[in-house]
Amino acid sequence: MHGLYAITPTFEQCASDRWLMAQTRALLTGGVRYIQLRDKSCDQPRRLKVAKALRALCAEHEAHLLINDDWALAQASGAHGVHLGQGDGSPADARAALGKHALIGRTCHDSEQLAADAVAQGASYLAFGRFYPSRTKPHARPATPALLTRAKARFNPPLVAIGGVNLDNAEPLIRAGADALALCQGLYGSSEPESVARAFTLLFSVTHKQDTP
Ligand SMILES: Cc1ncc(COP(=O)(O)OP(=O)(O)O)c(N)n1
Numbered sequence: 001m002h003g004l005y006a007i008t009p010t011f012e013q014c015a016s017d018r019w020l021m022a023q024t025r026a027l028l029t030g031g032v033r034y035i036q037l038r039d040k041s042c043d044q045p046r047r048l049k050v051a052k053a054l055r056a057l058c059a060e061h062e063a064h065l066l067i068n069d070d071w072a073l074a075q076a077s078g079a080h081g082v083h084l085g086q087g088d089g090s091p092a093d094a095r096a097a098l099g100k101h102a103l104i105g106r107t108c109h110d111s112e113q114l115a116a117d118a119v120a121q122g123a124s125y126l127a128f129g130r131f132y133p134s135r136t137k138p139h140a141r142p143a144t145p146a147l148l149t150r151a152k153a154r155f156n157p158p159l160v161a162i163g164g165v166n167l168d169n170a171e172p173l174i175r176a177g178a179d180a181l182a183l184c185q186g187l188y189g190s191s192e193p194e195s196v197a198r199a200f201t202l203l204f205s206v207t208h209k210q211d212t213p
């Protein structure tokens with residue numbers, strides 16, 4: 001896993017499902033490789049309908065769909081995987097349900113111990129954050145880029161950095177060891193989503209080139 005990872009606004013925050021699809025299409029065209037459906041509603045029929053539509057859009061762009069919190073919805077919609085917070089059940093159970101190829105992400109906040117637990121339970125990637133103040137999740141626990149560097153040296157799975165990331169503050173996270181950057185506001189909040197996604201793709205490639213001896 002590497003590159004740009006877009007997290008949808010909740011249904012409550014979306015102007016409409018049509019808007020969500022149009023914005024997602026633009027982000028995928030701009031180079032986003034992973035989409036996470038993050039919705040907190042109990043509207044199961046709508047959640048399934050949107051998940052299936054996002055799954056089809058991702059297929060058109062050879063991108064991956066993950067579902068936040070809910071591996072049963074991932075299974076029902078044919079998504080590629082699930083993102084699990086600390087209260088969302090174990091990666092091992094999700095792996096048993098979704099199979100060996102599923103992408104299973106785990107929130108590790110600012111903790112190497114949580115990351116070690118996630119690795120032991122078969123997580124596909126480790127998510128650390130938040131790195132900057134986040135309007136999407138104002139009370140998220142702060143983490144620092146130095147944690148990414150330590151985690152890079154210690155763990156094999158890819159590292160995802162999340163929280164308040166934008167084009168102006170992303171570079172130190174890539175340099176510190178983030179394989180992927182996960183953003184909600186910085187991508188879905190943009191009036192020019194395709195251009196912003198392209199600019200991130202360029203930033204990844206320039207930063208990696210500069211870091212290669
Ligand atoms: C890539 C990524 N990292 C962290 C989170 C946070 O997930 P979680 O701890 O489950 O919190 P909520 O998203 O459910 O509020 C994430 N969603 N994605």
Ligand SMILES: Cc1nc(C(=O)O)sc1CCOP(=O)(O)O
Pocket residue numbers: 007107109128129130131133134135136137140141162163164165182183184185186
């Ligand atoms: C969903 C989420 N989880 C976080 C964590 O630190 O665990 S920060 C966050 C919000 C990400 O959205 P934005 O890019 O708009 O800040």
